[in-house]
Amino acid sequence: MRRVYLDHAAATPVRREVLEAMLPYFSERFGNPSAVYDLGSEIKDRLEEQRERVAQLIGAQRDEIVFTSSGAEANNLAIKGLALANLRKGRRIIVSAIEHHSVLNAARFLEKFHDFEATFLPVNGDGLVDPDRLYKCLTGEQPAALVSIQHASNEVGTIQNIQKLAAICREQGVFFHTDAVATVGQVPVDVKELQVDLLTLSGPALGGPKGVGALYFREKLRLVPQIHGGIQENGRRGGTENVPAIIGLGEAAVLAGQELTAKAGYLSGLRDQLVAGILERVPQVVYTGHPEQRLPGHASFCVEGIEGEALLFMLSRQGIYANTGSACASKALKTSPVLCALGIAPDLAQGSVVFTFNADNSEDDVNHVLNHFPPAVERLRSFSPIWRKKMAAVAGR
Secondary structure: OOOEEOEOOOOOOOOHHHHHHHHHHHOOOOOOOOOOOHHHHHHHHHHHHHHHHHHHHOOOOHHHEEEEOOHHHHHHHHHHHHHHHOHHHOOEEEEEOOOOHHHHHHHHHHHHHOOOEEEEEOOOOOOOOOHHHHHHHHOOOOOOOEEEOOOEOOOOOEEOOHHHHHHHHHHOOOEEEEEOOOOEOOEOOOHHHHOOOEEEEEOHHHOOOOOOEEEEEOOOOOOOOOOOOOOOHHHOOOOOOOHHHHHHHHHHHHHHHHHHHHHHHHHHHHHHHHHHHHHHHOOOEEEOOOOOOEOOOEEEEEEOOOOHHHHHHHHHOOOEEOEOOOOOOHHHOOOOHHHHHOOOOHHHHOOEEEEEOOOOOOHHHHHHHHHHHHHHHHHHHHOOHHHHHHHHHHHOO
């Protein structure tokens, strides 16, 4: 059976070049980078080379990169680490309502255990934060220590105007963090142009291995470590570095930078072909997120009259693999808080389906989906008494 994998926001294969770069560091080059002898110092030099490679991808300096175990850990270090190190700036955190759970729950943790106030900014129907609302929130009585707004949503694909939002924060003297896991390696990202103080990225999103991420932090910014141990990462994260994974992240960063423009154009073409085909062939489908200001390889829909989980099951029987909601939230079996924040009715949000492309996908993959998606939806709707009742009402008008 043909296999069409369109869930790259959840997991994507490690690139062959990345794997080959990593392999020697599991056995031949196994030294601890903290060791003082040459077997360790050589590994330390290689880690610093990868730090430079990651920094170059986002327009940063080498010493502004901290390696972590994931994007989620980097988000926690950014939110909790900066807030706790800068208590004099206030005990208020502002985040958007559609952030990744690692940001939302970090803000709630500070609220519950460290007497912070967490403010959750609403978004419009396209998933965008209103800059005027952010400004009014910042000029209130309670000073803010940090604002965190994601660069793009993995669930609905919307790309925020981070440069404008960050500029507002800089004018008010407030630190700004963006979770750019969804964008680094997909669209151009430059920390100086965006004017951000902190930025999160992740290895798997670049075609690197799982178990590695990184946090950019502006030079001289103070962070309280969230993992205590040794003096690794200049004292910002304890624990022996995951050397093979960091090697893989550095290699993936180089490849991503080389292919960025061509990849974005190619993925946008596949996405637009899929979106046009689904909206043309299936009635009562809502295309979620901003129609233009979105990730190049991302297409998300809400299909009326079905359950997203059931649709994924039927598509998988045809070798098509997609997702419903975010990869970290879909197993909760509840209405997506992101879609609810966009103002989508809960019953419609239950029909969420998300397709995310990679460079390995093709037009044949899109055609395979378009051949099987409409009949799967039609069959599921035939089982739904609510859908049949609605169609009967429409026919009787």
